[in-house]
Amino acid sequence: MTQTKLLREQGVTAPAGFRAAGIAAGIKASGAPDLALVFNEGPDYTAAGVFTSNQVKAAPVRWSQQVLKGARLRAVILNSGGANACTGPGGFQDTHATAEAVAAALSEWGTETGAVEVAVCSTGLIGDRLPMDKVLAGVTEIVHEMAGGLVGGDEAARAIMTTDTVPKQVALHHKDNWTLGGMAKGAGMLAPSLATMLVVLTTDAKADAATLDKALRRATALTFDRLDIDGSCSTNDTVLLLSSGASEITPSPEDLEAAVLAACDDLCAQLQADAEGVTKRVTITVTGAGADDDALIAARCIARDSLVKTALFGSDPNWGRVLAAVGMVPFTIDPDRITVSFNGSPVFSDGAPMPGAREVDLSGADIHVVVELNQGPGQAMVRTTDLSHAYVEENSAYSS
Amino acid sequence: MTQTKLLREQGVTAPAGFRAAGIAAGIKASGAPDLALVFNEGPDYTAAGVFTSNQVKAAPVRWSQQVLKGARLRAVILNSGGANACTGPGGFQDTHATAEAVAAALSEWGTETGAVEVAVCSTGLIGDRLPMDKVLAGVTEIVHEMAGGLVGGDEAARAIMTTDTVPKQVALHHKDNWTLGGMAKGAGMLAPSLATMLVVLTTDAKADAATLDKALRRATALTFDRLDIDGSCSTNDTVLLLSSGASEITPSPEDLEAAVLAACDDLCAQLQADAEGVTKRVTITVTGAGADDDALIAARCIARDSLVKTALFGSDPNWGRVLAAVGMVPFTIDPDRITVSFNGSPVFSDGAPMPGAREVDLSGADIHVVVELNQGPGQAMVRTTDLSHAYVEENSAYSS
Structure with missing residues (x-):
């Protein structure tokens, strides 16, 4: 990776073909940013994901696992201020309704999108239903915000923070003119089990889903899977990798794997440095x-x-x-x-x-x-x- | 056990046929009591023991496991102020020398004893050699003290304390006129693995080694093995059960098992209540x-x-x-x-x-x-x- 430049800004919007936004939708009582959107403008919509191995899986994890089985991943909607875990059938309906609302707002904006192309990630306290009036109003607002031209990787990274004290982003600019970006949140309940936090990685490199999946699994096994703050494994852990193919460059699988590994490793170090109560x-x-x-x-x-x-x-x-x-x-x-x-x-x-x-x-x-x-x-x-x-x-x- | 009286005093010297002592031998820099002796006057010398399952075993654990393979257990010498774990061949020689010194002092006092009849238990910081000049002088002193007629269960229970804030003792007086006593130490590095602390149980009931062993293993599996303060398993855990047979009563195996279980359960509750930092x-x-x-x-x-x-x-x-x-x-x-x-x-x-x-x-x-x-x-x-x-x-x- 010596011929590649690693920066800690822009994050998911560093690669071509991605937009993002982050807003305060009122999910958090504090009024802090709590809703993020990552949108893939294409031309490709391939993706890969790894999820918590905890048997108690939050509704958004179960939803996004289904989405990943489909052919395309258009958008990821992420909220802090509530994990939507252990919330019963109603909680799963909330996740589904959120994906439907994102799809409808994107379609209205002119990008025909189905709910099955929208992954959902949630983080926060386990066991409470989300305030869906605020979530749905927020979805409309955040799509408008993004449609207005915002390239808001920084805002998205801030909106997914819980006990994190700083946003975590990375951008790898490869010498062959393609880029890999990413953002992460996570400070506690970090223990290895595929992945242990919310992470969205984006790239404008062209790659099929199998290549993305292999690169992502290898990287998470060596990075997030070996970050263990407290032995406690979250119900909501999700790592997604989205490709827009907008660079029109198809890197070798080895180059892609190396980039994904380097990005995950850097985000992992950022998570460790901001872990709950860390002094060492x-x-x-x-x-x-x-x-x-x-x-x-x-x-x-x-x-x-x-x-x-x-x-x-x-x-x-x-x-x-x-x-x-x-x-x-x-x-x-x-x-x-x-x-x-x-x-x-x-x-x-x-x-x-x-x-x-x-x-x-x-x-x-x-x-x-x-x-x-x-x-x-x-x-x-x-x-x-x-x-x-x-x-x-x-x-x-x-x-x- | 409704016809049995449970008290929290006397401990190992509650049953007939046992003497004990506890002194400050100077092993602890604080000058607090740090050396204990439990002596079985007979007529029987049967015993059973369970030890830590940690693969890193302290020298006294390895020594006492050998002693338990023999036919008789005459005495147990216990020190706080140092675990004598991870101390190499020299540390094992220190344990051996301690047992030899106890055997020699008891023999001089008139009770012909071999080092292989003396179990050794140590607790405290891992990794330092014990101050053997103080240990050996202490052995001479403690045997004299005990020979002087002291029935020092309370003193012995105090001398094995480390971060414990109170001594832990139990005495079960069975309606059929036999008694089971015990003492324990342990406040941290408590996690299940046969047993997780130093415990000496004594009884004047007559029982062969196999019966003692069965009763002890069953009881520890249900009590000490289910006390988990911090998931950390000590290198020095030892639970010993000694029978003097001095009551001349042979209880049914069921009665003995019930008594050992009740004593272990009570000591376990005392350990939990005095665990490091406990507020709940x-x-x-x-x-x-x-x-x-x-x-x-x-x-x-x-x-x-x-x-x-x-x-x-x-x-x-x-x-x-x-x-x-x-x-x-x-x-x-x-x-x-x-x-x-x-x-x-x-x-x-x-x-x-x-x-x-x-x-x-x-x-x-x-x-x-x-x-x-x-x-x-x-x-x-x-x-x-x-x-x-x-x-x-x-x-x-x-x-x-």
Whole structure:
């Protein structure tokens, strides 16, 4: 990707053939922006999507999974201020009505669109019905706004924020004159399961649905699927990739995969840096496992351990807690062959602590934990954060 | 157990044939009590033990597992102030030397004892060698203290405390004139894996090792194995059951099992109530699973979820987080058939919230969450706590 320029602006409207908008529709009591639209002007309408593996799926997830089975994805409507999860048949009807309203407004504007070409994403508190009067009025307004010529990637990225403190966008300009853009939201309830947040990626590259799907699944498996803030998996996670083909360039599958991976990786780093209560950006790398999958399991065991995470909040190089966490993996390890390092300083080797292990400086904002199991070629990295007072505060004082 | 009296005093010295002591040997820098001894005067020396399933096992666990393979368990020496885990071959030699010193001191006192009849338990920070000069001097002192006639169950229970704020003891006096006693320590790094803390149980009932073993495994599976404070499993967990036979009464296996279960259950409740940072005592009950094992998996998924635990800290009936957690179980569920209740108030049923679901009062210290899956006869209960500021404080500001 060295010949490609990565920026963090414009996002979904960086590629040709996409418009977007973000407005305050009154779904959030605060009056903050809460409704976003991403619209594909074509000429192509191919798309791919990955969704939460949580068995409790929100109505918009179930709707969008159906939409992705169709041939075309014209538009994505996204709201914050309510997850529309666990809301029964009425909640699903609300999602359907939202897609119908978007399709009707786009058709009225002159782009004949069916509801089955409109994906829906929602985020916010689980369990409440959406205020549909506000959603439907907002849909009319946002389509008018977009039709007025707004190229509103920035506004869309702001409108999907919940506990996020900053919008997350990326734009990759490939040297061969095609572009990949994206936006993401997500700060808590982040744990791997295909994807764990709302993400919309757009590209003006030409690619068929199978190529998009392969590139997206590979990228999410290596990025969003390895971001684990709290082990809690959302009911609403959705990652969509839309192609307009407007560049009229068909990149090689390898170039497309590399671009999608780079965009997802950058959005993932932005999500980690803005996670709920974060004071430390932590990467857990496990090497020397029997297979990559085993390494990933071990890395997640460590990344989810509350005692490891509170120690890191305290800048405490408490490597014993890392050992205790890795000792719980469901495959056989040999503790005497494990080595552990913090920020490059070895702290444990040959079954015993290294000199100076308790004095490693972890006062900075970035902490790298590396665990070498010494039993094979498998390796994996997981991004996480510390477990701080702010995390407890945000998730106890605020119903989200 | 209605004809049996349960008290929370004396603990391991409540049954006939046991002596104990607890002293400050200088292992802890604070000068607090840190060395305990439990001694079986016989005539029987049968015993059973369960140990952590963590693959990273502390030296005293590996030593005591060997001791339990022998015919007799004479004494248990326990220290706080250091876990002696991840300390290499030197750490194991320290454990061995401690057992040798106890055996020598007891032999000198007139009770011919071998090191292989002495179990060792340690608790505290992982990764540091113990100050063996203090441990060995302490062993001599504690055996003298005990030989002096002290029946020191209370002192022993205090000497094994780490972040515990109160000692935990239990004594069950059976109507047939035999007694079961016990002590426990443990406040964090509590997660199910046979057992998750140091516990010594004693009885003057006569029972062979197989009977003791069966009663202990059944009881720990239903009690300590279902206490999950933070999902973190210790390297040092040990539960021992020693029989002196001094009552000369051989209870039925059923009576013995019931007594061991009742004692473990009571100690478990004491551990939960004194867990690190606890402000809420939480029980998660899952019913209607295909099998008890599935119910247990689901209950643990909920009990370990940071977002559920922070919501409960905030007295927030955020049932959507319970649904999101249960949606991650590795077996198939039907979200539309699940019902959830908080403290007896239904909050979710038929795929949608119940009226008043957001107004359930969770301001008290005890919270009962019941999840009915409606797919079979399986059920299980897990004890946990909330995730509070105090938990974060205790585990970030204190290297433990």
